Amino acid sequence: MLLFPRLSQILQFLLIFYVSIAVLYTTNYLLVSPLRVGLSILVNHPMSPFSLWAFFINPSPKKDKRHTEARSYNLDPRFLQFSGGDTEWKSSTVALEHGLGHAEPILVEEELSLSKAFSTSMRPSKVIPYFYRAAGRFDQDDITITTLVTSSRFQAFSRLVERYQGPISVTIHVGNTTTEIRNLLKSLRVLYTTSRSMAIYVDVHLVIDSFDRQFNTWRNIARLFARTDYIMMLDVDFFICTDFRTAMRKSWHIMSQLREGNTAFVIPAFEYIKYADGVDHSGFPKDKRTLLGLIKSKRLGMFHASWAPGHNSTDYKRYYAAPPGDVYEVTQYHSAYEPYVVFKKDGPPWCDDRFIGYGGNKAACLFEMYISGISYFVLADHFIIHQSHRYEEAARRNEESNITMVPKVLICGEDASDLSSLRITDLSQGRMVWAHDDVQRLLGDITEVVYLDSKNRSEFLAAFQPGGKYSDVVGIYRENGSADILGVFDKEIINGLSPSVKWIAHNGAGYDPVDVHACIARGIYLSNTPGAVDDATATTALYLLISTLRQYSIAERSLRALKWKPAGLSAKTHDITGRTLAILGLGGIGLRFAELVQAFPMRVIYHSRRKVEDAPSYCEYFENVEEMLAQADVLSLHVPLRAETVGLMGEKWIRALKPGAIIINTARGKVIDEEAMIRALEDGHLSSVGLDVFPNEPEINPRLLEFPNITLLPHMGTENQDSQRKMEVRALQNLRDYFTVGMGKDLVIEWRNAKKPHL
Known part of the structure; x- marks a missing residue:
């Protein structure tokens, strides 16, 4: 009988205990914790009277200890974990699995660990992360702007x-004085105390x-100290015109x-043509339609247009024409490209x-990302x-003058011994044959031009070795006639070029004498001259069409032999009008x-x-x-010579013809299976x-x-001075475009289709 009263007492005790715990938890959650957090913010917030009073009593800087909350940063091969001013250096899992490193963390002073984290910089530097820490809370998938500021740019910031x-x-x-x-800390304090947004959103690292x-x-x-998963590298003096952050999220x-983590998104950058127009940001456009109007009126243009390689890869023409919501890939990346991008932090x-000063530091950073596998996409609405x-022009000019060199271009033109009939006395210029005056016009003001004077292939390759006369060449103009001295630009030559070589401008629509795959592997751009040869080659094809249908070559040979028209020739000839021409x-x-x-038709x-979408009807x-x-x-053949087109017109397709x-x-001669063609002529x-x-020019199969x-x-296709000059000029123009805007317009298709060069 006593069992049930005791059970009742136990249950009452448990109920009272549960209610007590619940009351304590609720009191802490609703009252104590908010009060403690509020007091902490009040005391530590830079705008609080406590903080201001402390600053004026003792203006020397004190590190904000809030940055010491538990947080890990992956600095391969170790992890840094901040805790109470000291740093725990831990060996990576990979190291421990191989019997290396140390199983227990080692405590190191935070100042020492930070100096090691940036040990390749000029050092010694004192890094104070979170000197001010933003009071706001951020979603991990938010986008943190990472930037650099000096005291002279606080207003822009x-x-x-x-x-x-x-x-x-x-x-x-x-500076360490x-x-x-x-002075900086006073200015920084004023900046924080006059801006609520600053205190909410900005983490400051000294x-x-x-x-x-x-x-x-x-x-x-x-x-490193950004607190979200994604960041945007941005210079402080840019005005954000569109809300890309919300649109992306x-x-x-x-x-x-x-x-x-394999994509970086580009926000295109612009600047006003006139300095005065870009001072007051309140009048800046806030939508793309207004932006395009200002561009059309030539008030706005691409940022740093004077150094086009820096932003030209964004492809501004495509940006202007892009429909709303379009996101397109950067397909012609230049190593000097330095856009403003959003990407994954880790x-x-x-x-x-190791890059310091003006010139190339950011471009080098982004280029390393690019060759690591990051693809760049442009947000066309923003x-x-x-x-x-x-700018600090004196400092900038002084530094850039120390690193700027005039790029060198090597002209590999015709063998000078073949030019005597042209009566050109200056053989160095004569190697261009027709466009020698255009060399100076197109390249003289931006490059140093040198001419091929190697006597053979081995001497040519030796000149590209360190210290050689071609060792600093950046661009090469290549004429087919140079093969008489050097041979074709095969893998041996491409791999023998110095690392400075970035562009080969081949003179010719067909570029099979240059190993394009070796060029891609070396990161050397290759251009050809399409368009410049269209008229001359098409009229050559027209001549061959007329001659073969009407058998004019037989008639001419007969007349040269002092004979009249061969008997029965009309039975072998046809009119052109109404015939069917197939173009491959x-x-x-x-x-x-x-x-x-x-014209026939x-x-x-x-x-x-x-x-071909724009082909005539x-x-x-x-x-x-x-x-x-x-x-x-x-059937007229107009296909380039590549590995997959060798022998393309073989037995099967020849027999498929009527x-x-x-x-x-x-x-190109090799696109036809010559033996199969001869058999079809014979039968x-x-x-x-x-x-x-022909397949082995200048040799010709005697059976033909x-x-x-x-x-x-x-091979008379382009054998006229008008076409040859156009080809030479177009090849030179590709070099000029590379040096002035970062990319020539005639980059060969293999390069355009290459997702990433192997540099």
């Missing part, structure tokens, strides 16, 4: 903070040393790419803090504008040829890798090659061929000379 209204991690450098430190403009070190510090696709390489201010490869030359034959059918596309060949009276068809080739399946190119019904030319 304040505008950036007020405009962004989001997390900012800033590195502030101060008592006066400089005292760097105290005697070294100036260690920009990459300062960038790394701001990035609302886009599932963009955030997914950021999380993967993962991409850190900036190399933009930032530079606020006009006076409707590029620039193929299109021009199609245009020319409309002819029916034009074609096949390319894909349908009289060009009929065939997806199936053999169906096209079956309808062709004449009996009595004709083949015209002004492309009459082909009535004729018109050839301007046995066919009186074919027309042969010794």
Whole structure:
């Protein structure tokens, strides 16, 4: 009977105990904890009277201990964990798995550990992270602006903070003298006490040393102590015109790419043409439509247009034409590219803090990210504008004068011994043959031009070795005639070029004499000269078409032998009008040829890798090659020579042509299986061929000379001074474009399709 009263007492006791615990927890949660946090903020906040009083009593800087909360930073191969002013150095898991390192953490003074974290900078530097720590709380998927500020730019920085209204991690450098430190801290205190946004959003990290403009070190510090997963590297004097931050966070696709860590998003940068227009940010455009109007009126333009390689890869023409919401990839990256980008904080390489001073430090940082596998995409709805201010021009010019060199261009033109018939006395200029005056016009003001004087291939390669006369060459102009001295630009030559070589401008539409894959592997751009050869090559094809259909070559040889028309010739010839011309490869030359034959007219059918969207209406596309060949009276080849096109016109496709068809080739000799073609001529399946190119030029298969019904030319496609000058000028223009805007317009297709060069 006593069992139940005791059980009742136990239950009552447990109930009272539970209620007591609940009351204590609720009291702590609702009253004590908020009061403690509030008092802490009141005492520590830079705007509080307690903090101000403490500053004026003792103005010497004291480190804000709030930065010592538990937080890990992956500085391979160790982890730094801040705790109470000391740092725990821990060996990585990989090291421990291999029997290396130390299992227990080692306590090291925080100042020492921070000096090691940035040990490749000029040092010794005193790094004080979170000298001020923002009171706001930030989502991990937010975007922190990381930037650098000097005391002279505090006003611009304040505008950036007020405009962004989001997390900012800033590195502030101060010289290592008592006066400089005292003055900066007073200015910094004023900045914080006059801006509520500053106290909510901005983490300040101090760097105290005697070294100036260690920009990459300062960038790394701001990035290391950013408190969100994503950051934007931005200069303090830019005005944020559009809300890219909100737009990005609302886009599932963009955030997914950021999380993967392989993408950086570019916010295009602009500046006013006139200095005065860019001083007052209140009149800056806030939407793209207004921006485009200012660009059209030539009030705004690309940021730092005077140094186009810095931002040209953004492809501003595409940006202007992009539809709303468009995000497009940067496809022509230049090593000097230095856009303003949003990317994942952890993962991409850190900036190399050996770069100091003006010129190349940020570009080097972003280029290292690029070659590590980061792809750059442009947000076509958004933009930032530079606020006009006076640079420290004296310091900038002084530093840049010490690092700026005039790039050197090597002209590998025709063998000078072949130019005597042109009566050119200056053989160094004569190697350009026709455009020698244009060399100075296009390159003379921006490069040092030198001319090939090597006597053979081995001497040429030796000159690219360290200390050699070509060891600092950046651009190379290549003429096919140089092969008489050097041979083709195969893998041996490409790999033998000095690391300074960045661009080879090949003179010719076909570029098979240059190993493009070796160029890509070395990071050497290669251009050709399409367009410049279109007219000349198309008219050569037209001549071959007329000659083979009408058998004019037989008639001419008969007349030269003092004979009249050969008997029965009319039975072997045809009119041109109404015949069907098939074009394999409707590029620039193929299109021009199609245009020319409309004078008769002819029916034009074609096949390319894909349908040419802007092809004229009289060009009929065939997806199936053999169906096209079956309808062709004449087939004209206009495909480039690559590994996959060698022997492209082989036995199968030749036999797919209707009996009595004709083949015209002004492309490259090796795209036809020559033996299969000869067999088709012998058995009459082909009535004729018109050839301007051969597999082993200048040698020609003697069996071809046995066919009186074919027309042969010794590669006359561009053999006229007008076309050759256009080709030379276009090759030179590619070099000029590279040096002035960062990219030539005729980059070959293999390079354009290369996702990432192997540099």
